[in-house]
Amino acid sequence: MDFAFDARTEELRAKLLAFMDEYVYPAEAVAEEQRAELASPWDTPAVVEELKAEARRQGLWNLFLPDSEYGAGLTNLQYAPLAEITGRSPQLAPTALNCAAPDTGNMEVLTQFGDDAQKKQWLEPLLAGEIRSAFAMTEPEVASSDATNITTLIERAPEGTDEYVITGRKWYISGAMNPDCQIFIVMGKTDPGGSDIRRQQSMVLVPRDTPGVTVKRAMRVFGYEDHYHGGHAEVIFDHARVPVSNLIGEEGGGFAIAQARLGPGRIHHCMRLIGMAERAIELMCRRAVAREAFGKALAQQGVVHNWIADARVTVEQLRLLVLKTAWLMDTVGNRGAHTEIQAIKIATPRAVVDIIDRAIQLHGAGGVSQDFPLAELYAGARTLMIADGPDEVHQRSLARRELKRYV
Structure with a gap:
């Protein structure tokens, strides 16, 4: 392993360090002042959008994605020192670069497993920073550290329509309080009685405005509501229906x-x-x-x-x-x-x-x-x-x- 950063990493490090000094650190206090004036605490301060525009102008955008078709095409080793720099201001810098969780993981899922229609509808606006997303796996009623425990059901509509019916309760769903969060990737069981406990689960795309989807409340973390990341919500899926075409990958591939x-x-x-x-x-x-x-x-x-x-x-x-x-x-x-x-x-x-x-x-x-x-x-x-x-x-x-x- 070579401990020296390559030329591209050094170039991006220099640009990012300057971006942090000139834009991000000064914006921390500004964002707090602007947040106090917002109609909703979950709205995005104007300075955050300004940071995003400047980062994109400078080419500091989607650095996390190794696929050059969608992102910067960096290796993990190239991205590591850049992600470290953003960690110095974790509330603002990752979002400014469109490198904030949970959107990063969701974009990776859509890049690797989404079909062309799913990429067009959801991946492209996420890559552009136009919308936000959430990943709904954790549940309050089970030990979700063992993902095979999840109880949310993703069932075929009983009347034979080409739809899934989703029923379950999730919590600590990061990003879900943000009004720009338009899509959930939901993990649930399509085959709860299957013999292979790691093939019972599937993932489906559920638009936030789907009837039966209720963002019930914001969950606090040590008293913080984590506004910049869009909060961590409790979300109810009460017989929410989506087309079968919203399945990501194949049935049983969720785990x-x-x-x-x-x-x-x-x-x-x-x-x-x-x-x-x-x-x-x-x-x-x-x-x-x-x-x-x-x-x-x-x-x-x-x-x-x-x-x-x-x-x-x-x-x-x-x-x-x-x-x-x-x-x-x-x-x-x-x-x-x-x-x-x-x-x-x-x-x-x-x-x-x-x-x-x-x-x-x-x-x-x-x-x-x-x-x-x-x-x-x-x-x-x-x-x-x-x-x-x-x-x-x-x-x-x-x-x-x-x-x-x-x-």
Whole structure:
């Protein structure tokens, strides 16, 4: 593995770093001011649309998609340092570049598994940043970390029409509160009694305005409603009907599609988490040199030295593991990189949570306030110990793979 970034990555890094300094960081305070004036808290501040227009003008658009027909055509290894940079402002930067979850995963699904009509109707406006989307898998009544548990039904209409009838309750459906969210990718069971529990599920496209679809309420995350990502909603599907042509792929293919979707999503989250850690370290250092306690600067306190040094060592270790994982995904595929994908999913959120926690501690009351981004960074990082499969599920799978070599 070559540790040097190639010429294209270096060029995009330079452009993106300048874009962050000139546009994104100044827009953070502006977005908060504009949000206070919006008719609905779920509407998008005008400055976000301005950021999107500027990013597109500069060619910083759809960087996450390796398929050059639809995106920038970057490898995972090329995209990794760019995603890290966007993680320094996770509320604004990924959206500005049209690289925000859950749209990224949904676009990947449509790129890989959608038919021509589905791509025309839904993928093209998503690629253009004209609409948003949501991925509806998690359910409140079952342990959704085991995707075979889901209970939402996708049944053929009983009267023989060429339709599916969808019935179920989902929650923490990211992006669903955003008024621009026009399409759900819904995972449910088309064959609940099937002998193969991994062939019972399918995925269908369900437009938001479909009768029987109700976005019931916004779910909070540590008290945050996560407005910039469109919130996390509870959604009810009460005999919602869609054409059979809205099926993605084949009946029984939902579990496999979900696994294909979550692999890149996990590494994207870890890339951005490293950027979040870097922002926390920067804030920690600035605070340490600017504040005094007990007669000397915080930067002269031994415990602060330990926090900063440990944070730097941890970030460098994590970055190398994430880059190795990206390189393996590019060279041997997601399946060949399975161990490393699980390793970064376990290691990165918990380490970044600890770094942000130290930064909060150093800021005192300011650290938990709205005047610094640290509390919101903490909430986002801590959530990623659950999202895309809780740590314990990945630990179980990884341990079983290790033990298999000795049995």
